[in-house]
Amino acid sequence: MINQIGRIIYNKFLKNRLLSRWFILFIDISNILCATVISYFLTLKIYNKITIVYHPRFVEYLGVAIFFNLLFFWVFKTYRGIVRYSTVYEFQRILIATLFADSLLFLTLHKVMGLSGGVSLAYCTTLFLASLVGLYSFRIIVVCSYQILIQRYEYKLAIPVYVWGLDEATIAAAQLLRTSSHKFKIIGFLTVESDSQLKKVIDLPVFVLKKPDDLNKYKIKDVLFTKESDLKDHVAYVEKLFSSNTHIYITQETNIDNMSQLTDAVNRIRPIQIEDLLGRSEINISLEIIGENVKDKTILVTGAAGSIGSEIVRQLANLGPRYIVCLDQAETPLYDLDIELQKKYPNLNYTAIVGDVRNRSKLAQVFTEYRPNIVYHAAAYKHVPLMEKHPCEAVLTNVHGTKLVVDLAIENAVEMFIMISTDKAVNPTNIMGATKRLAEIYVQSCANDLYKNKFRTKFVTTRFGNVLGSNGSVIPLFRKQIESGGPITVTHREITRYFMTIPEACRLVLEASVIGKSGYIYVFDMGQPVKIYDLAEKMIKLVGLIPEKDIRIEFSGLRPGEKLYEELLNDSEITEQTTHEKIMKAKVREYHFQDILPQIESIISIAQKEDKYQLVATMKKIVPEFLSNNSEFESMDVDVLSVNNN
Incomplete structure (x- = not known):
């Protein structure tokens, strides 16, 4: 019977219910009321034989004591905690609050009401001790009772x-x-x-x-x-x-x-999760300066529905922009982002636009209608094996699309343009990396050409490695393979990659956009490279399984265009430290706009004709460090190298 009553009390009143903070304050004040009464009559009894001692009137003493305690309960918020979860820190706050209250009470009794110091001290000491007994007892009883019930039923x-x-x-x-x-x-x-x-x-x-x-x-x-x-x-x-x-x-x-x-x-x-192990301690960025940079600005984010673009939108949403234009050609992810923004940021002014960066007319309409002050260009094709099969599509999006956005940004006097690049643009061994390097070259050449960049738009390029959990990355793939019972497929035992969390990468993008100078490429400190084989082993162990026993790891061979080690900096680049310890400035070889423009236009024209072999051959001439690896285009490198040597 008692056990049933205890369970009813626990389930009905304790398990899912919390005491109102006002009720807790009421209990505390009631404790102070009782402690004041005890203090008053106990002190009277102590001094009852000394007729010359002056005592305060009970009502005055009661009112002043309750007032001071109520005041400091409010100051130190002693009533805001959840009583059943009281810790030593709640007890410390109560102790400090009552000390302050009784100190002021002592001064009032002694200096204002004229009581002697000894009598005033007696009143305050007895009140202090009685108050602590009542306040602490209430919390200890609740904590102990709840813990007994938890241990019994949970x-x-x-x-x-x-x-x-x-x-x-x-x-x-x-x-x-x-x-x-x-x-x-x-x-x-x-x-x-x-x-x-x-x-x-x-x-x-x-x-x-x-x-x-x-x-x-x-x-x-x-x-x-x-x-x-x-x-x-x-x-x-x-x-x-x-x-x-x-x-x-x-x-x-x-x-x-x-x-x-x-x-x-x-x-x-x-x-x-594996992201918890690979991610690093949170990077400090100057949010106030970034906030000042974007506050009351209209911001266009291309590729807004992607992993990086959507996180940039989320972080911008907390910084008070006037308006955010979310542009992406992927309908379903953009719809998901739209729903998320409506729910999480109900006061955010934004619009979600379905549009392709390869469509100049659509882009021109967006720039004309919304007049963005800042552009974050995250739209790109990024999957290495797919782009190796479809180089023309890679060029039309990553190069032509970037050129269109850059040109319109200049024409519409955009204040700042930030391009999201990749570590695969360094000594590229694949089509995707080469197209991103070409996009970097065009952005940088526009930034440095005073005639082209007539409104002095600030162009900043950011370059980083793989982001954890992004669409199509290795971690979601490994999770699916583990859930299906394996095997996990790794291309090579020695393959390594740099990793960074999506929020971390986007925070650094925002920081670089503020501290960066126009025309430079900024490289992020990616930490130490991670061996993908070790990553696979850790992910298997995370779910309580044993590598090679419960889940096998198989080697599938390097994919077309893939290399064992990614590089963040070219050997010929000069790296300089910036004001942020995690961001470095890379001084790459400069291309003059008048020289590079016809070559970029030529590449785009060839891509539109779907002549992939002529396209790749031309790309290798413009980017001589582009040497294909494990690809059908490797044979072209011999011809290009012989031409360059001559």
Whole structure:
């Protein structure tokens, strides 16, 4: 019977309900009211034999005490937390609030009402102690009762997990987990900080790790990370956890003073993903300066429905632009973006336009109607094997499309044009990379030609490597192959790639657009290259399987135009550091606009005629470093090299 009543109370009143903050404030003030009464009559009793002592009137004392406590409860927001999730930090806020309140009460009693210092101190001390007893007891009873009910009705199926780290935010999140209805049960902490003073305030085991092999001592099966940065800062330990098939979970980093953030962090615990391991610590960018740069501006984003274009739109949406024009020829992804913007940014002024960058008439209409101040050009064909089969299409989009957007930007006096390029444009070995290099050349030549660039449009090119999780990238492919039981196909055991998260890449694009100078190509610090074979192994281990036993890894051979190693900088380029540590300026070979224009027009004309062999031969003459790899066009390199040598 008692068990049934407890379950009813838990399910009806505790499991999915939170006390109103005003109700919590009411309870706290009621505690102060009781503490004030106790303080008043207890102090009177202490001094009742001393007739010469002056005491305040009860009503005055009660009013002043409640007023000061209410004031500092409001200042320190002691009522805003969720009582069942109270941690040491909530208790600290209560302690500070009551100290301030009683300090002002002492000054009022002593200086304003004329009580002696000793009597005033007696009133304040008894009130302070009685207040803490009442306020703390209320929270301790709620926390303990809720934890007992959780353990009785919820913890039977909970996963025992160790929490990584031993700082204030981690302990707060862990305490929240311990007192919440959740599938995880905190059983201890792991830390590499042997001198942490916070070990003294924890009633759970704390294992101090001096080296990764120490993890073998404790037979740990599940670990929770509360900070993404810990994954990057302790790579050796994470690798050890992987090798022992430990289940790793992660949640978002939180502000311990924001209870809603802490609650969200608990509710958003998820298994670790490969992006969490490959991504780096968040890059700092000057949001204020970027915001000033785009505020009240009309911005055109081409390729707006793609991985990079859509993220640029999202980040711009938070910076107060006057209007965003989202242009893309892909109807369904553009529709999805439109729906997302309507839901997440209801106050954003924008339009979604179906249009192709190869259609000059459509582009001219967009420029005339919306008069953009800034253009982010992300529209491009990017898939290497497909473009190797269809070089004419690659040129018409990546070169001709870029030329049309650049020309119209100049004609319409656009303030700034930012082109999104790729690391595959460096010493290109494939059609896609070569077309992006040609687009870079045209953009740069226009920027530096004072006659062509008559309105002094600022042209900035950004160049980076593969982005994690982008459409068609290797990670979504591997996930599908794992879900279907394998095998995972890797082109070559030694193949490596640079990786960057989509938000990280787009933040750097925005930063480069502000700090960049016209006519330069900016290269992002991509970190260390990742071996794709190692990536495949990690992804298999992430789902609890064993590489080569549960999921095989097969080698399919390099695809047409693919190379083993990507380069971010050409050997002949000069790299200079910018004001941002993650962005470098690449000084590439300059082409004069009057020289390059007829060659670009020639390439476009050949592409329109669908003569792919003449097209590729011409591209190799303009971009002599373009040497095909594992492609039907390799034979042309001999002819081009002999011509260049002569």
